[in-house]
Amino acid sequence: MDDSQNIIGPLIAKISFHKVLESLENIAQSDIDYRSEYAKALLKHAEPYPELREGITDLSLLDKHEKLIKNLLADLFPTALTRNEIKAAAIPFFNITFNYTERFKNIVNAAGDDFGMAIRNFDDHQFYVFCCCLILNSHYGYHFDFSKPLFYDIPDSTGVMRHYRILYNADFLEIIPTEKAVEITPEDVNLLIDNFDNLDLWRQKFPEGSWISKGFGILTLFDATTESAISNLKSNLLKNEDFTDDTKAGVESIFRSIYKIPDLRIGYTEINTEDNEFRLAPFDDMKSFILDNNREMSCGSMFCECTLDYLMNKKDYFIISDVDAYAKDNPEDAKFAQHLLAQDVRSCILAPIIKNNKLLGLVELVSSRPKELNSINANKLAYILPFLSDTIERYYSELQNQIDAIIQNEYTAIHHSVYWKFREEALQHINSASRNLAYKEIVFREVYPLYGQIDIKGxxxxxxxxxxxxxxxxxxxxxxxxxxxxxxxxxxxxxxxxxxxxxxxxxxxxxxxxxxxxxxxxxxxxxxxxxxxxxxxxxxxxxxxxxxxxxxxxxxxxxxxxxxKDFDDALSIINKQMAAVLDRKQEEAQAFFPHYYERFKTDGVEHNLYIGASISPKHSYNPIYLDNLRLWQLQAMCEMENEYYKLRPTLPYDLDVTSLILVFSAPISIRFRMDEKRFDVDGTYNARYEVVKKRIDKSYIKGTKERITEKGKITIVYSQKQEEEEYRRYIRFLQHKNMLGNVIESFEVEDLQGVTGLKALRVGVIYAVQQKNAETYSYEDLLKELEH
Structure with missing residues (x-):
């Protein structure tokens, strides 16, 4: 018996047997002698104890009258069924139980002395409202369906959690108002039915202790371990986006409940049917008993041909009830049997996970005792595998999405600024009467290029x-x-x-x-x-x-x-960090005007930008957007230099970087090369721009052996006077913002093959390591500054 009479709620529990006693009084007046005499005897024994009729609030009296209560309830608790039924007298929703059947007692005793029975997922709020609904139905005659599956979770003697469905019979219970009770009107009921979550409202209409539940109920438990465990499994699998350690532990616990095996272990092995390989699944810490400590192995290296054919083609459960005996009876599979025995596996079930007729892998159920897992209890998997199949297929689908995202981001991305053009062409091809039409090349004309790089020096x-x-x-x-x-x-x-x-x-x-x-x-x-x-x-x-x-x-x-390794790691870290800064800055630059952006990781990070009306025809293009993007690019290079300055002390190999911007004011055309899956300049004239891009960073100051790039400085290469004037304005503005140094170097660049007349500006970067989030200034900011 649980002494939970201190629960706060609208009901005061008075355990009374008045309806049983009234029933006995009717039987005592009957003509059936043995029934009449039996009833009279019970009434005589109960007569000295008026509290049995009036109601007990002191729960210690239940122990005092235990034997008499058992006799009074004998018709409701037949002795012949005491070892089979799981029943007790109770007050609904209260954890007050007594007069247990033998089976109920055995279940509670097996759980241990420190086990406290409590209804699963049944909090104080639900308790209060359910009690109120019981009053509304019983006293006022409403028919609110407030029932929901209620469960007790009780461990057995081996520690396996069992799940029992709770059923109440309230025939021997009546609800009586006290002087504290508030009369409930139809308007109150209309208000309450729309406000389940408003506990204060329920407390107002049904104050604490304002009603009495007089009598008792009959509590019957139904062992619903398998059904409840399967339901929990569904919830567990659906609520977790990733197959984490917690997911695995939860699933393993549920399987133990279903199979009633306290030390049941669960594993999973992925099958790659194309390469005929077993592989470790890409889930966190998911054990594979087939692979053990290996990450992958050929299917034929573990199983004999007959067993492998059974697993891969028949796709049915593979069951070994006694691994020791299996090793002796099947010498061709002795290697696999010994592999299992080395992991303390004495019986096992390997169940195929199949989705859309594709074999994904094998779920492994293993036990350290022989005969625990066998062909009979393997049938339980029929209820479980559909949920596991759906979940594992979902994990693989999400994993594939992540892989695709990485591939698109790191290798073959089509930038969102030009995606509309590709989509247009794809839709035209799909909607065409002939699917054999050749794909048109994607060309953007009259766009202005911007190129920059931060390179590893030497x-x-x-x-x-x-x-x-x-x-x-x-x-x-x-x-x-x-x-x-x-x-x-x-x-x-x-x-x-x-x-x-x-x-x-x-x-x-x-x-x-x-x-x-x-x-x-x-x-x-x-x-x-x-x-x-x-x-x-x-x-x-x-x-x-x-x-x-x-x-x-x-x-x-x-x-x-x-x-x-130190050099490779340092190069990788620099590239990753520089690319991350550039990508982050690009998000804000796209807000100015949509433009094409791509970057490449080599010995450093290069980026190409193309802006123009053809890139985003739905937006009104103005040359000011090109100016704004050029100013943004110069600031982005400053921030990348600052990021490297902060990063350098942590690198495993000491390296220097140099930064360069190439200015090209003439519009060009770019074409998507279908064979290379990337954009390139289109036409002979535009090729001059590509020649300069590929050769400029290794060129020298004209008449010297000094490279045009230098660590700690940004070099800006140009060919026209107006380009120099434009960038000197940007530099002065960023000098004012304390981002660039005061000294501006100016020099000619050595002649390149087929390209002459290039010039350059070079200016030092001011490193502001304490500045966490550098502010980005727009072209409008520059104009405002010039007005002052």
């Missing part, structure tokens, strides 16, 4: 230096190791390799040739490493030295890869 030299450092360290380590081996094993072969390694070391320190890396790599892997593997078991000291050497190598390259 990236080729830095890369070669990192290669040289790694190769020298590799050779030095091998020389030390071979000299140590030669002290013990004085073999001519060892001496020859020492000679060859010393020769390589001298070559590396003098000059790094184009093929040096490949030569050293082939020599070390094909000649040196086999020798070391031969001597690995010579003695303990040599073994330890050789093991330490191999442990220092990169897992994939099997070579020293420290400096090169």
């Amino acid at each position: 990236s080729s030299t830095a890369r070669n230096e990192s290669i040289e450092k790694d190769l020298i360290l590799q050779i030095e380590s091998l020389l030390s190791l071979f000299r140590f081996i030669f002290k013990t094993e004085k073999l001519p072969l060892i001496e020859q390799h020492i000679y060859e390694l010393e020769k390589l070391e001298n070559q590396l320190k003098s000059e790094l040739k184009a093929d040096t890396e490949a030569v050293v790599q082939n020599y070390v892997i094909n000649e040196i490493h086999p020798v070391l593997q031969h001597f690995d078991s010579a003695n303990t000291e040599i073994h330890d030295k050789i093991a330490a050497y191999f442990a220092s190598l990169d897992d994939k390259m099997k070579l020293v890869y420290d400096s090169r």
